[in-house]
Amino acid sequence: MTKNAMPDVAVLDDEQNVSQSVEKVNLLGMSEQKLTAFFESLGEKRFRVKQVMQWMHQRGVIDFDAMSDLSKALRAKLADLAEINLPELVSEQTSEDGTRKWLVKVAGGSCIEMVYIPEGNRGTLCVSSQIGCSLDCSFCSTGKQGFNRDLSAAEIIGQLWIAAKSMDSLDPTKDRIISNVVLMGMGEPLLNFDNVVDAMNLMMHDCAYGLSKRRVTLSTAGVVPALDRLGDVTDVSLAISLHAPNDELRNQLVPLNRKYPIAELLRSAQGYLAKLPDKRRKITLEYTLIREVNDRPEHARELAALLVDTPCKINLIPFNPFDQSDYQRVSNNALYRFRDILIEAGYTVTLRTTRGDDIDAACGQLAGQVNDRTKRSQRYRQEQGLEAIRIIPG
Numbered sequence: 566m567t568k569n570a571m572p573d574v575a576v577l578d579d580e581q582n583v584s585q586s587v588e589k590v591n592l593l594g595m596s597e598q599k600l601t602a603f604f605e606s607l608g609e610k611r612f613r614v615k616q617v618m619q620w621m622h623q624r625g626v627i628d629f630d631a632m633s634d635l636s637k638a639l640r641a642k643l644a645d646l647a648e649i650n651l652p653e654l655v656s657e658q659t660s661e662d663g664t665r666k667w668l669v670k671v672a673g674g675s676c677i678e679m680v681y682i683p684e685g686n687r688g689t690l691c692v693s694s695q696i697g698c699s700l701d702c703s704f705c706s707t708g709k710q711g712f713n714r715d716l717s718a719a720e721i722i723g724q725l726w727i728a729a730k731s732m733d734s735l736d737p738t739k740d741r742i743i744s745n746v747v748l749m750g751m752g753e754p755l756l757n758f759d760n761v762v763d764a765m766n767l768m769m770h771d772c773a774y775g776l777s778k779r780r781v782t783l784s785t786a787g788v789v790p791a792l793d794r795l796g797d798v799t800d801v802s803l804a805i806s807l808h809a810p811n812d813e814l815r816n817q818l819v820p821l822n823r824k825y826p827i828a829e830l831l832r833s834a835q836g837y838l839a840k841l842p843d844k845r846r847k848i849t850l851e852y853t854l855i856r857e858v859n860d861r862p863e864h865a866r867e868l869a870a871l872l873v874d875t876p877c878k879i880n881l882i883p884f885n886p887f888d889q890s891d892y893q894r895v896s897n898n899a900l901y902r903f904r905d906i907l908i909e910a911g912y913t914v915t916l917r918t919t920r921g922d923d924i925d926a927a928c929g930q931l932a933g934q935v936n937d938r939t940k941r942s943q944r945y946r947q948e949q950g951l952e953a954i955r956i957i958p959g
């Protein structure tokens with residue numbers, strides 16, 4: 566299990582003496598179950614859990630003293646033992662087209678970004694699950710920054726809290742400005758399984774953000790064993806970062822494919838769908854189109870044949886060039902030709918348009934600032950059995 570929201574027990578002072586600090590429990594990322602266990606350990610009734618969840622997540626209150634329907638004694642007890650600790654907001658930008666971007670600092674000093682994209686009557690917030698990413702996909706600027714650590718559940722849900730608070734969108738009785746959340750920012754969510762599941766459950770909880778399961782999307786590069794387990798614990802929407810119609814090409818673009826090839830990944834994704842009660846649900850297949858790499862008509866035809874048994878819609882994403890990459894954006898001709906072949910084959914296809922250009926908010930630019938821990942990164946890869954697949958150079 567990955568780290569949870571518990572803060573460090575001991576703090577090293579300048580003289581390297583260990584001074585014991587009172588360990589306060591961060592309630593922000595706790596699932597209802599964990600909060601219930603916490604309140605029961607204090608001898609408190611279960612209904613306190615819902616009250617505190619609503620204060621934190623729906624009213625945006627992080628000071629126990631302001632939680633006026635809790636007894637004075639409980640407020641004092643909570644102030645002694647617990648905290649509601651959020652990432653620190655560093656900056657906020659709004660694009661001419663309404664796209665918004667926040668930079669937040671998390672424990673350890675790294676920064677991560679969230680992006681909000683309004684579209685008609687919906688608005689999607691893209692959040693991160695890790696600081697950096699160990700998977701090193703060759704077209705991804707996050708992958709180039711290395712890996713630092715998993716985000717805690719509090720740091721994941723804290724991104725939604727900050728964005729919703731800043732847009733006055735916490736109150737579930739008002740119109741939702743943030744109607745959808747995608748775990749598509751930095752990191753591979755399935756490599757931070759427990760924290761991601763806790764955070765997604767809060768996104769969907771009636772006493773927290775109350776989003777429907779269809780409006781919370783987990784996007785994965787294809788960590789098959791974790792995907793096999795996912796359907797046992799949640800029923801959120803699923804997106805697969807496919808990006809290639811065959812293993813040879815996908816091995817270059819998504820090195821994880823060497824460990825879990827396309828056939829295994831699609832089998833696992835179909836298994837996820839099979840566990841959902843609603844048999845009409847589909848997976849979203851993400852396909853980043855890169856000029857003269859994976860954008861040819863034969864790639865589109867191969868993709869159409871590959872997905873014939875997978876209930877899905879296909880989201881085409883023009884590659885967004887960045888400094889450390891030699892790849893180029895697909896031409897409009899190739900993009901529309903690719904799309905049309907898939908449509909003719911009977912697929913529902915969407916094109917992701919570039920948004921927030923003036924604030925660098927496009928896909929692949931959710932860079933933040935990662936303090937790469939090379940040794941930690943290597944150890945993490947070894948723990949995850951990923952060392953063997955680290956190849957790349959483009």
Ligand code: SF4
Nearest residue numbers: 698701702705708752
């Ligand atoms: S595309 Fe996703 S999985 Fe791949 S390196 Fe980037 S963040 Fe990681």
